[in-house]
Amino acid sequence: QSALTQPASVSGSPGQSITISCTATSSDVGGYVSWYQQHPGKAPKLMIYEFTSRPSGVSDRFSGSKSGNTASLTISGLQAEDEGDYFCSSYTNSNFRFGGGTKLTVL
Amino acid sequence: EVQLVQSGAEVRKPGESLKISCEASGYSFTSYWIGWVRQVPGKGLEWMGFIYPGDSDTRYSPSFQGQVTISADKSATTAYLQWTSLKASDTAIYYCARLPPAGDHLDSWGQGTLVTVSS
Numbered sequence: 001q002s003a004l005t006q007p008a009s010v011s012g013s014p015g016q017s018i019t020i021s022c023t024a025t026s027s028d029v030g031g032y033v034s035w036y037q038q039h040p041g042k043a044p045k046l047m048i049y050e051f052t053s054r055p056s057g058v059s060d061r062f063s064g065s066k067s068g069n070t071a072s073l074t075i076s077g078l079q080a081e082d083e084g085d086y087f088c089s090s091y092t093n094s095n096f097r098f099g100g101g102t103k104l105t106v107l
Numbered sequence: 108e109v110q111l112v113q114s115g116a117e118v119r120k121p122g123e124s125l126k127i128s129c130e131a132s133g134y135s136f137t138s139y140w141i142g143w144v145r146q147v148p149g150k151g152l153e154w155m156g157f158i159y160p161g162d163s164d165t166r167y168s169p170s171f172q173g174q175v176t177i178s179a180d181k182s183a184t185t186a187y188l189q190w191t192s193l194k195a196s197d198t199a200i201y202y203c204a205r206l207p208p209a210g211d212h213l214d215s216w217g218q219g220t221l222v223t224v225s226s
Binding site for chain 1: 142144151152153154157166168169202204209210211212213214215216217218219
């Protein structure tokens, strides 16, 4: 199985939009991609599943997409509370793969 | 409300055994897979495996097969993760998480259990 590569860090100012990519090293990201937010000392929280679906209770400022071998998470209208780590994950053959995580800094 | 409540932090010596727990409530325990995820502090997430409490079907990540045992007690609505001989490299935070019937994401997470293995 290929690895999932994320940028180590991204940053943006309040009100701006940012996008975090999740790229498979092989031809396709494989399986449905989900995204998780993690604040320091806290458990991960599901933000997006099946590339584009948002769980109830998650702000519509969070959206997901897929293009070729890359899945992306976009956060619009950045807020201070969005700061944290974001992980993508792909599920295939009873196995989850996680990206290395991206640290989002809200300037 | 779906809740996964994990047991508290543990400190063990290398070679010792350990079993940590994840008590589920707010949904039908036997109808959802429960998985375990490892996170070394400051590092990424690693998938360990999962169990379907309804029939105890258990699947392990190749990286953790033979290293840990995942189990569940339907009467206690609790899943477990256990080691027979801990190593210093097992020091990490362990999360349990629920998979919905579609089974392709983790929709609810426990608060995590810190396991420290040190002589």
